[in-house]
Amino acid sequence: MNRRRSRHPRSRGDTADGRHATHHGSGQLRLIGGRFRRRKLPILDSPGLRPTPDRVRETLFNWLAFELAGRRVLDLYAGTGALGLEALSRGAAQVTFVEMSPAVAGALEANLRLLDIEADAVETRAVETKAVETRVLNADVARYLASTPVPFDLVFLDPPFRRGLAATTCERLESAGWLAPDALIYVESEHELAWQPPTGWQLHREIVAGDSHGRLFRRTPAVD
Numbered sequence: 614m615n616r617r618r619s620r621h622p623r624s625r626g627d628t629a630d631g632r633h634a635t636h637h638g639s640g641q642l643r644l645i646g647g648r649f650r651r652r653k654l655p656i657l658d659s660p661g662l663r664p665t666p667d668r669v670r671e672t673l674f675n676w677l678a679f680e681l682a683g684r685r686v687l688d689l690y691a692g693t694g695a696l697g698l699e700a701l702s703r704g705a706a707q708v709t710f711v712e713m714s715p716a717v718a719g720a721l722e723a724n725l726r727l728l729d730i731e732a733d734a735v736e737t738r739a740v741e742t743k744a745v746e747t748r749v750l751n752a753d754v755a756r757y758l759a760s761t762p763v764p765f766d767l768v769f770l771d772p773p774f775r776r777g778l779a780a781t782t783c784e785r786l787e788s789a790g791w792l793a794p795d796a797l798i799y800v801e802s803e804h805e806l807a808w809q810p811p812t813g814w815q816l817h818r819e820i821v822a823g824d825s826h827g828r829l830f831r832r833t834p835a836v837d
Contacts, residue, residue, distance in 0.1 A: 642693050642724075645671055647702030649728055656693055657720040664695035665771075669822050673799060674699055676818045676829055677767070680797060681705050684766040687791070689754050689782065694721045696769040696799070701730065705767070707746040711757050718751040725749070754782060762790035771801040774824075780808045787811035787832075796832045801825055 642654045642664040656662060664670075673696070674681075682704040688697030691710035701708050712718040730747055750757060754772070768786060772778035779802045786792055788811075798814065804826045810816070814830040821827075 642695055642698070643667065644699060644702050646674055646699065647704065649698070649702040652702075652728065654698075654724040654727060655720075657717055659714070659717060662692060662717065664693045666822060669820060669825075669827060670695065670699055672820050673827065673829065674703060677703075677797070680767065685764070685793075687711070687765040687768045689757075689768065689770050690772045690778075691721060691749075692717060692771075694724065694749075696771075698724070698728075700767065700769075701728075701745060701747065705745070707748075709748045709750065709765075711750045711752055711754055713751070713753050715751050718749050722749045754778075755785070758782070758785045758789060758791065764793040764796070765791060766793045766796055768792065768796065768798045770798065774803040779806065783811055783814075787814070792832050794832065798830045798832065799827065800830065801827045 640656050640658070642656055644650060644652045644654070645667055656664065665673075677700075681700055683706045684700070684704075686697060686700045686705045686708040688694060688700075688708060688710045691697060691712040694710050694712075697705075697708040697710050710718075710721055712721060725747055730745060768791070770779070770782055770786075772782060779800055783798070783800065786798065792798070797817070800810075802808070802825070804821060804824050806826070810828075810830055813833055815833050816828060817831045818829045819827060
């Protein structure tokens with residue numbers, strides 16, 4: 614999953630299955646802005662699991678400063694959920710987290726409870742608390758994106774590196790109806806990856822941190 618393999622600002626080696634080599638993090642995720650600013654949440658002791666570095670998150674959410682209030686957010690390959698949680702803290706109305714590991718998804722649900730936000734792991738139902746709606750789906754991203762689409766305003770996408778998932782996931786988001794007309798999409802990939810975003814995605818901002826390359830796109834579909 615993404616936060617376990619692609620968020621450390623230093624260069625790392627990969628294992629044979631495409632995961633980054635194991636590094637143990639600090640054991641805590643610190644939210645850096647908004648309603649839950651400075652709250653610290655535990656991180657599951659799982660190989661390579663770590664949140665987006667503070668510097669990258671701070672830069673990204675500075676870019677998104679006026680884009681979050683009331684928005685519907687999708688956090689794919691969610692891992693620790695650092696980006697989705699930061700969006701919740703800063704005013705997003707809905708966040709859906711998709712994470713394939715049952716243990717990691719369970720840890721994310723527990724952290725939402727620590728923030729006094731309930732999440733439902735059942736795909737057909739979501740729980741609304743304190744004017745925000747969260748959903749944690751223990752699901753494969755490809756299978757989730759093959760289901761009935763609901764348009765999102767903002768998508769965070771950080772798949773496992775070196776497995777060809779960034780381009781295919783972006784194409785599915787665009788072609789299957791998962792994006793609002795003016796959606797923003799943040800994609801993090803290995804620095805050396807060369808790929809073309811779907812037609813109509815305009816590069817808005819980008820940041821390089823170690824072996825990770827983060828790009829924020831704005832969707833500007835063609836006018837008929």
